Amino acid sequence: MSTEPTHDVLPVNDRERSERVLRALAPVSRLLNRVALVMLREDVGGQGRHVDPDAPGAPPPATARWTTAHAAAVASPTMEHFRSALRPVGGGTEREGVLDDLARYFSISSEEALARCLDWESASLQEWEAAPRDSVDGIAGFYASATSWAFDLSWYNYLQVSGTGYPKSVIVADRLRIASGMRVLDYGSGVGATAQLFAALGCEVTLADVAKPLLDFARWRLDERGTPARYVHLAAALPVASFDVVTALDVMAHVPPEELRGTVEAIHAALRSGGLFVTGFDVRRKSRRNAWHLYDDDLPLRWEIARAGFRRADLIDAGVWIYRAGSTRGVRGRAHIAWAWVRLASPPARLLRRCRRVVARAGLTVFFLVAARR
Numbered sequence: 001m002s003t004e005p006t007h008d009v010l011p012v013n014d015r016e017r018s019e020r021v022l023r024a025l026a027p028v029s030r031l032l033n034r035v036a037l038v039m040l041r042e043d044v045g046g047q048g049r050h051v052d053p054d055a056p057g058a059p060p061p062a063t064a065r066w067t068t069a070h071a072a073a074v075a076s077p078t079m080e081h082f083r084s085a086l087r088p089v090g091g092g093t094e095r096e097g098v099l100d101d102l103a104r105y106f107s108i109s110s111e112e113a114l115a116r117c118l119d120w121e122s123a124s125l126q127e128w129e130a131a132p133r134d135s136v137d138g139i140a141g142f143y144a145s146a147t148s149w150a151f152d153l154s155w156y157n158y159l160q161v162s163g164t165g166y167p168k169s170v171i172v173a174d175r176l177r178i179a180s181g182m183r184v185l186d187y188g189s190g191v192g193a194t195a196q197l198f199a200a201l202g203c204e205v206t207l208a209d210v211a212k213p214l215l216d217f218a219r220w221r222l223d224e225r226g227t228p229a230r231y232v233h234l235a236a237a238l239p240v241a242s243f244d245v246v247t248a249l250d251v252m253a254h255v256p257p258e259e260l261r262g263t264v265e266a267i268h269a270a271l272r273s274g275g276l277f278v279t280g281f282d283v284r285r286k287s288r289r290n291a292w293h294l295y296d297d298d299l300p301l302r303w304e305i306a307r308a309g310f311r312r313a314d315l316i317d318a319g320v321w322i323y324r325a326g327s328t329r330g331v332r333g334r335a336h337i338a339w340a341w342v343r344l345a346s347p348p349a350r351l352l353r354r355c356r357r358v359v360a361r362a363g364l365t366v367f368f369l370v371a372a373r374r
């Protein structure tokens, strides 16, 4: 019998060791991410410049920090539909498709399109600060004229297929088991990629957006690719009781408080009874670079959603929720609203939220200070 130690004979190099450590720490990292995302919103510096995954020295996708749903989406057949939604009609890569769409639509070179994608935030800030935005009309003026988000959202779609961005549309489609024949409204549809994905899965899709420049660009992209769809330029009325699913991904935090109730009620009315509303709350701590994120707390958003009759059905992942459209009538309807008020809108609920945020911030600060000293 051998008395040799049973160690691996090959030396473990540093890279393998650090990958092993990262993998072991992944659950902790995900937990911290979740806390930071949902509770703290400390990022006052905005999103910053987008990365270019193909640039020399660009960091590889941080796979150790992916949630389970993120990893599943990357490997899912649905991701292929999302990829093909971005590719050029005549064939090519997703990157070429995204840059070619922007270059042709805005009559600029691909190089300029790339520069505007990466620097979208500075451009958006300029567009935001071109006029006062402290009123509903001021905000409406931004969406009526801004073009920087076409570059931001297009590039973020590319980042999703290149492994850097969070692939929310694919995660949602897989989780809802989106199937042929479903009627889906994508509310706040941006450049239309989520709607394209649902259409590729056989749904009847409608795109709605308050931003005419974005809706026009989305329509042009879908028409180019022969994707049938309907379009609603908000605030035009949505069709009533017409959809099985409404998605509003990264939208609600941009709806002005004065319009929130009407917006949620219109979405509720657009769904058939029992239909699903999928949304998340991209709330951020207020700062100049986060100016278009109008909420730093998700409580008011969740209250209006509950108040309109939605019941929380499930958490999809990383703060994206599924709600089911229910009634506000009868004893059960009134009890639902009363309980939602207690949890989300009553003075004790709001006080608790404020304390929770302060305690969580203090706790995380101590954690990072201690970690930095080691």
Ligand SMILES: C[S@@+](CC[C@H](N)C(=O)[O-])C[C@H]1O[C@@H](n2cnc3c(N)ncnc32)[C@H](O)[C@@H]1O
Residues within 6 Å of the ligand: 143, 153, 187, 188, 189, 190, 191, 194, 208, 209, 210, 211, 214, 234, 248, 249, 250, 251, 254, 255, 256, 259, 263
């Ligand atoms: C961050 S983008 C997200 C776009 C798209 N849902 C996505 O995931 O790529 C926010 C979108 O919401 C739209 N939006 C902003 N305010 C809105 C409002 N009050 N009603 C409807 N859409 C709105 C914007 O024009 C933009 O298309």
